[in-house]
Amino acid sequence: MGKLQPFILRRAILVLLAAALIPAALLQAAERRHLTLLSTTDLHGHVLPEDYFTGKPAELGLAKIATLIHDQRREDPHALLIDCGDTIQGSPLEYVHARVAPGPADPMMLAMNALRYDCMTVGNHEYNFGLQVLHKAENEARFPWLSANTIALASRQPAYRPFILRTVEGVLVAVIGITTPKIPVWEDAPHYAGLEFEDPVATARHWVDEVRKKDHADVVVLAVHMGLEEDLGRSDAPPPALPGENQCLALARQVPGVDVILMGHTHRVVPDLFVNGVLLTQAGHWGDCLARVDLYLQKSPAGTWTVIAKSARTIPVTREVSPDPAIEKIVAPYEAATQAWLRRPIGRCAVELDARRAREQDTALIDFINRVQAEAGHADVSFASSFNPRAHIPAGPVTVREVYSLYVYENTLVVVQATGAQVKAALEHSALYYRAAPPGTPPAARVDPTIPGYNFDIASGLTYTMDLTRPPGQRIVGLSYRGHPLAPDTKLRVALNNYRFGGGGGYTMFKDCPVLWKSSEEIRNLIIDWLERNHDIPTAADGHWSITWGLPTK
Structure with a gap:
């Protein structure tokens, strides 16, 4: 839920207590209703309770969520089941289906069909494999995909259904x-040809007005693939790296007539939050919890229903929750193909390597990613990030599983012509990951919690120090290229992933750079190809960058 201001916490607790007392009071009323909403989000292709990075069991996945759904439906058979997007990408299961060994239908759609989802909002990662894969999955779903603000340019109409209407208990x-x-x-x-994406707040105003006035909806729910744009517990929180990416607070504050906002995209667990009378909740990611909303309504003498109380909570997936055997059976053939792909040997590593401290010091694994990128793109400089601090390469044979844990996204490689000034600006932006702190503060306590770790980039082909004793924007010192200080006007071939090239993570300095080359393969496959050709992962770090923490000298 994040850090909320004390008055917000007190208010939320009072509302929950009030909601708990409402049902008994309503027993005296002639016309009352209780509605239940169930929500998942950011499942990212995780069905089985497995950590694909390690091959070990994990407390996550739609098969376990299914058990929670069945439990909730026994209590309320009419509960609506809604997903907030990022569903068909993000796990080896979905990657193998989309790219390696396509099955007859998308495994996530088959599992969600079996669970009788009412609808799903389209997330940004639905587009990662292109429109052909997206539309195939959409057509296989027995529930509508929603996105009111995604517009087809040809018709100027929503490319997906903007909303659904469901009558529940009248x-x-x-x-x-x-x-x-x-x-x-x-x-x-x-990947989004023929589409544009309109302002969420203006779109929501239009469609909320539509369903309230024309369809006479009693309850309005926004199922949103966005999260909170502010940390309500921090007065010094920096502005978002990408303004407009998350707008759920704006929706709650600026769109009249909304009862509930189901959130996604940011992978946070938000049990409940009240903003301007609107109830917000978010169900984490990868199926680690299920969100439940309870709405209590009373009918007026005029015949209209009014929400008189509402509450929300998240139900965690734990070791005690068993996966649903029916869901496991549905995806079993897909999982078999996935495991065969993950077990494929592709190279060797002479010593054990990991990425635990890759955001604190130079490591062989991030140097390896940058080496592959630089060689593939004939680049002078390469930028890469430690996407997964749990990445681990054991000594001995290396399989696809280890490479997947090292590079978890379906990014492609872009090589641009950039200047020394732009490269330095990117490194200064990366350094924002760490906050100013008193001498002696441990590295983990310096991390800015509003900046995801995957936005901390490391550059190869350069020598530099990140001096955290200096103010933001002035932290990169000793920056040199081929043994000489890097001049601001030096032109360089810079390799980076397509997400960074587009400005992802706030790295806007490269957006207008001339593109010299683009890969047709994902970076993960470039790494696999490199290993199959060269066999051995380099095991020594280059030692080309470091951090000055400002720790007291002994």
Whole structure:
């Protein structure tokens, strides 16, 4: 839920207590209803309770969520089941289906069909494999995909259904889907060809007004693939790296007529939050919890239903929750193909390597990624990030599983012509990951919690020090290229992933750079190809960069 201001916490607790007392009071009323909403989000292709990085069991996945759904439906058989997007990308299961060994239908759609989802909002990662894969999965779903603010350029109409209407116990519920509008920042243009993404707040105002006035909806729910744009517990929180990416607080504050906002995209667990009378909740990611919303309504003498109380909570997936055997059976053939792909040997490593401290010091694994990128793109400088601090390469044979744990995203490689000034600006931006802190503060305590770790980039081909005793924007010192200070006007071939090239993570300095080359393969496959050709992972770090922490000298 994040750090909320004390008055917000007190208010939330009071509302929950009030909601708990409402049902008994309503027993005295002639016309009352209780509605239940269940929400998942950011499943990212995780069905089985497995950590694909290690091959070990994990407390996550739609098969375990299914058990929680069944439990909730025994309590309320009419509960609506809604997903907030990022569903068909993000795990080896979905990657193998999309790229390696396509099955007859998308495994996530098969599992969600079996669970009788009412709808799903389209997330940005639905576009990662291109429109052909997206539309195939959409057609295989037996529930509508929603996105009111995704517009087809040819017709100027929504490219997906903007909303659904469901009558539950005589109460008309409208669910409106909204997608983060920043997909063009992250995706290659062919992946969203013919589409544009309109302002979420203006779109929501239009469709909320539509369903309230024309359809006479009693309850309005926004199912949104966006999260909170502010940390409500920090007065000194920096502005978002990408303004407009997350707008759920703006939706709550600026769109009249909304009862509930189901959130996604940021992978946070938000049990409940009240903003301007609107209830917000978010169900984490990868199926680590299920969000439940309870709405209590009373009918007026005029015949209209009014929400008189509402509450939300998240139900965690734990070791005690068993996976649903029916869901496991549905994806079993897909999982078999996935495990065969993950077990494929591709190279060797002479010693054990890991990425635990890759954001604190130079490591062989990040140097390896940068080496592959630089060689593939004939680049002078390469930028890479430690996406997964749990990445681990054991001594001995290396399989696809280890490379997947090292490079978890389906990014492609872009080589641009950039200047020394732009490269330094990127390194200064990376250094924002660490906050100013008193001498002696441990590295983990210096991390800015509003900046995801995958936005800390490391450059190869250069020598530099990140001096955290200096103010932001002046932290990169000793920056040199081929043994000489890097001049601001020096032109360089710079390799980076397509997400960074589009400005992802706030790295806007490269957006207008001339493109010299683009890979047709994902970076993960470039790493696999390199290993199959060269066999051995380099095991020594280059030692070309370091951090000055400002620790006291002994």
